[in-house]
Each structure stands twice: as C-alpha cells, then as structure tokens.
Amino acid sequence: MAHDERRLEVLRAIVQDFVSTNDPVGSKALAERHDLGVSPATIRNDMAVLEEQGYIAQPHTSAGRVPTDKGYRLFVDRLSAVKPLSAAERRAIERFLDGAVDLHDVLGRSVRLLAQLTRQVAVVQYPTLSRSAVRHLEVVQVASGRLLVVLITDTGRVEQRVVECPADVEPGAVPELRTLLNSAFAGVRLGEAGDKVPGLLETAPPHLRGLVAAVSATLLETLVEPSEDRLVVGGTANLTRGSAMDFPGTMRPLLEALEEQVVVLRLMSEVDASTVLVRIGEENDHEALTGASLVTVGYGSADRPLGGLGVVGPTRMDYPGNMAAVRAVARYVGHLLAES
Known part of the structure; x- marks a missing residue:
C-alpha cells in the first residue's frame, strides 16, 4: 500500500x-x-x-x-461509496412517509424521520414556488359578494385568498370564471403567469370582466408574490445531546440561524437533486455555521429540484450514514410529490 x-x-x-x-x-x-x-x-x-x-x-x-x-x-x-440504507430502513421510510395526507404532512414527517435517522437537526425547504406551475385555480363563492380563490401548484403548494366583489355575483358566473382562469393559467409556470393577467382582462367576455377585474389583483399577488419560501426544522434537541467539544463556543448563533432561516435557505438554494452536498465547518461562510456541518440534497426530479432537505450538526458526525439517510429520504419525497 x-x-x-x-x-x-x-x-x-x-x-x-x-x-x-x-x-x-x-x-x-x-x-x-x-x-x-x-x-x-x-x-x-x-x-x-x-x-x-x-x-x-x-x-x-x-x-x-x-x-x-x-x-x-x-x-x-474519498468515501468510496455512500453506504446504502438497509432494506429495513428503506421500508421504515416508505411506511412513515406513505401515510402523509398533503404537502405539509409530507414535509413535517420528512423532518421528523431525518432527525430520527441521523440524530441531527433536520431541515426541509418548502418547494420553491418560482419553480412551480399552476395545476388548478379553484373559485368558490362564500357569500353574495365574496369569493375564495385557491391556487394549487404542481408541487402541492396551496395558496388561498378571499376576494371582495363590488356587486352581487350572478349565478353561473363563478363556474365560467373558473373555466376561464384554468384555460389561461393551467400548466403555466408561476414566474410567467403574472404576465398573463393584463391580457386576461382585455379578452374576457364582457359579462365576466367585472369579476376578472375583481380577482386580478389577488391573482397577481398570489402568482407573482407567493408566500416566501420557508423551512421546516426538526430535532433541534439533538444539538444538546453532543458534548461541549462539539460546539466549543456556544450553540446560540447556530440556533438563531436555524430560527431566522434566511442563512440556511440561502445555502439550500444551491442544491441539486443528484448530488449530496457536504459543507464542513469553515466552508460555511456564515459565522453562525462555522462550527457545524451541513449535508444537503435537492428533492424532486433530477432535472427540476423543487427544494432542498438535509441535516445540520457538529462537524463530528457520521458523514456516510447521514449522506445515505438524506439521499434516501429526498428520493422518496421526490417520488411522493411527483405522484401527487
């Protein structure tokens, strides 16, 4: 040798x-x-x-x-290969995630599962809306002059807004409005959908124009300024299980960074779905994370990661095991969201 x-x-x-x-x-x-x-x-x-x-x-x-x-x-x-999870661990992931009822539940369960598998802090980013497309726009009349507009994206995000209409809504106008909106927006990326709103006002049939005008500001707000990306964080108690040597200074900056989310979200924006990224200690340019390591990967299809997930912990961590767990959970979340 x-x-x-x-x-x-x-x-x-x-x-x-x-x-x-x-x-x-x-x-x-x-x-x-x-x-x-x-x-x-x-x-x-x-x-x-x-x-x-x-x-x-x-x-x-x-x-x-x-x-x-x-x-x-x-x-x-120089890891020759990331060790695969055992068949039992893979089955446990499937069983645990298969019971999820919606996107929030999938991500909440993923965080709990990752924290259990790795005994680190787990972080999962909500699917980035700029990469999402409109799957369906639902319009429901909730009172004589009030509509509920629900945007459902192909990544499972749901955004809903209440719209006040200037006059009583004619019966039959709501289904027509729903059809009009879906023919205009279904399948359109959110980044491009906002540009279509002004044209919709001009081309809408005269009897629907008032309604389209009433919902257009809400549509713009929902499509163009979607609720900010956020993280689901789990297993913060795992940080306290290590020793004083793991974080010689204080854990407070790391806990604050996890709470403020911006720092971790910025790091998450660099993920792709085929490579597990490992950032160790000083490689993290934010001082709160210089004593920690991040193991992250994108979830979603290889050509279109929807967001990132991973674990944060001391540099003294089981890298091969954590990399395997992060990759396995990301693959499974990607499959679940692709089927939804």
Whole structure:
C-alpha cells in the first residue's frame, strides 16, 4: 500500500473512532482497534505527517488527535461509496412517509424521520414556488359578494385568498370564471403567469370582466408574490445531546440561524437533486455555521429540484450514514410529490 493510501486509511480510522467515541484518538488505540497492517511506530509517523498537513490536530488537554475540518473534507471526498440504507430502513421510510395526507404532512414527517435517522437537526425547504406551475385555480363563492380563490401548484403548494366583489355575483358566473382562469393559467409556470393577467382582462367576455377585474389583483399577488419560501426544522434537541467539544463556543448563533432561516435557505438554494452536498465547518461562510456541518440534497426530479432537505450538526458526525439517510429520504419525497 502506498504511503498516501495508508495515511488515508489511518485518517479514516481516526475519523470513525472520534465520531463514535468522542475521545481524541491515540496511535495505540488505532493499532488495537483497526487492522492497519503496520506497527504502532509507523502509525505514529503517519499521524505526525497527517498533523503536519493539517488533517488532524491535538486538543490541548489530550495526547490523542482529532480530525480538523480539512481532515473531514478529505474523508468525505474519498468515501468510496455512500453506504446504502438497509432494506429495513428503506421500508421504515416508505411506511412513515406513505401515510402523509398533503404537502405539509409530507414535509413535517420528512423532518421528523431525518432527525430520527441521523440524530441531527433536520431541515426541509418548502418547494420553491418560482419553480412551480399552476395545476388548478379553484373559485368558490362564500357569500353574495365574496369569493375564495385557491391556487394549487404542481408541487402541492396551496395558496388561498378571499376576494371582495363590488356587486352581487350572478349565478353561473363563478363556474365560467373558473373555466376561464384554468384555460389561461393551467400548466403555466408561476414566474410567467403574472404576465398573463393584463391580457386576461382585455379578452374576457364582457359579462365576466367585472369579476376578472375583481380577482386580478389577488391573482397577481398570489402568482407573482407567493408566500416566501420557508423551512421546516426538526430535532433541534439533538444539538444538546453532543458534548461541549462539539460546539466549543456556544450553540446560540447556530440556533438563531436555524430560527431566522434566511442563512440556511440561502445555502439550500444551491442544491441539486443528484448530488449530496457536504459543507464542513469553515466552508460555511456564515459565522453562525462555522462550527457545524451541513449535508444537503435537492428533492424532486433530477432535472427540476423543487427544494432542498438535509441535516445540520457538529462537524463530528457520521458523514456516510447521514449522506445515505438524506439521499434516501429526498428520493422518496421526490417520488411522493411527483405522484401527487
């Protein structure tokens, strides 16, 4: 085995031991626990080189070594393969998510499931509305001069607005309005739908024009300024289960970042559905996340991710296991939403 390959094996062993025990790892323990095929003296030399290259470091109080952000990065980059989940774990995901009744339920369950599988904080982004298309516009008369307009997107989002109409609505006008709106907007991307509203006013039959005018402002507001993207967060209590070493400073900035959502949503905007992204410690340019790692992936079809999901936790995490869980849950959520 070449020196570099052997050193990578030593680094792998250090990462695995440190993640599972949370104790800095010494050469003697490595020699006892792992069949590295070399003497403890050689392991000591390899550790000295790894330390010199910045992949491991020595905490002040200990004789052992711990991986650095750079060490975790090399470990993640050189994973030969993300270990697949067991058949039992996959069945558990299916069973848990199949009971969901709507989009909110799918995302809420996904967060709970990810937090359980990984024992980290789980985050799921609502489908980005700018990437959604109109599936259906429903119009319901709720009083003589009041309509409820419901937008249903192809990603399962539902937005509803009440519209006050200037005069009593003629019977029969509501079904006509519904047909008119759906023929104009069904299948149209939300980003393009707003441009069609002015034309609809001009081409509507005269007896419907008043109604179209009444709902047009609401349509614009719903189609062009949809409710902001948001995150569902679960398992924050998992942060407190680690040790003081995981977040040497304070967890408060990380908790605040999760609560404010903007920082995490910005990171989520970079996901794609085919690659699990891992950002480790200092690679996160926001200071609240420099002590943490994010494992994220897009869900939806490969050519059109609808949003992102993932986990946030200390840099001392089970990367292969978390990457597998995040990928499996994302695939399943993508299937569910594609069928809905």
